[in-house]
Amino acid sequence: MADLPPLLPPAADADARRAAVYLVMSQIPPGKVVSYGELAAMAGLGRAARWVGRLMSQLPDGTSLPWHRVIAAGGRLSLPAGSPAGHEQRMRLRAEGLTIINDRVDMRRHGWHSTEHSG
DNA sequence: TCAAAGGCGCCAA
DNA sequence: CTTGGCGCCTTTG
Numbered sequence: 135m136a137d138l139p140p141l142l143p144p145a146a147d148a149d150a151r152r153a154a155v156y157l158v159m160s161q162i163p164p165g166k167v168v169s170y171g172e173l174a175a176m177a178g179l180g181r182a183a184r185w186v187g188r189l190m191s192q193l194p195d196g197t198s199l200p201w202h203r204v205i206a207a208g209g210r211l212s213l214p215a216g217s218p219a220g221h222e223q224r225m226r227l228r229a230e231g232l233t234i235i236n237d238r239v240d241m242r243r244h245g246w247h248s249t250e251h252s253g
Numbered sequence: 254t255c256a257a258a259g260g261c262g263c264c265a266a
Numbered sequence: 267c268t269t270g271g272c273g274c275c276t277t278t279g
Contacts, residue, residue: 181274183261212260
């Protein structure tokens with residue numbers, strides 16, 4: 135996507151950036167997914183995709199944030215199915231009506247802000 | 254300041 | 267499809 139102007143100042147504290155990411159995350163509707171990079175851009179962090187990924191791993195176990203709706207670019211699930219988090223992710227996504235094939239989901243259908251022109 | 258690393262992303266072969 | 271390579275942003279030693 136085009137380079138979105140930072141919603142946050144470069145000097146924003148980690149708390150502010152985290153809050154921004156959490157806020158965007160909380161807006162992800164069930165059955166929809168976004169990539170790390172998209173989430174980073176939407177939160178005003180630019181290309182901090184990796185940073186977002188690390189933030190995900192840092193989330194508390196009992197968090198209410200839909201971390202499972204944050205996946206890798208192109209609809210890929212980077213978390214291994216054998217991993218507890220990966221298993222949980224697939225379980226939740228399937229529960230929300232997503233079809234996971236070859237560790238991938240159809241971004242055109244389940245992408246939060248994708249071209250859902252024909253529904 | 255330099256180097257290494259992380260639930261990443263994109264391009265070339 | 268799988269590899270290999272480089273870029274990106276941030277944190278840590």
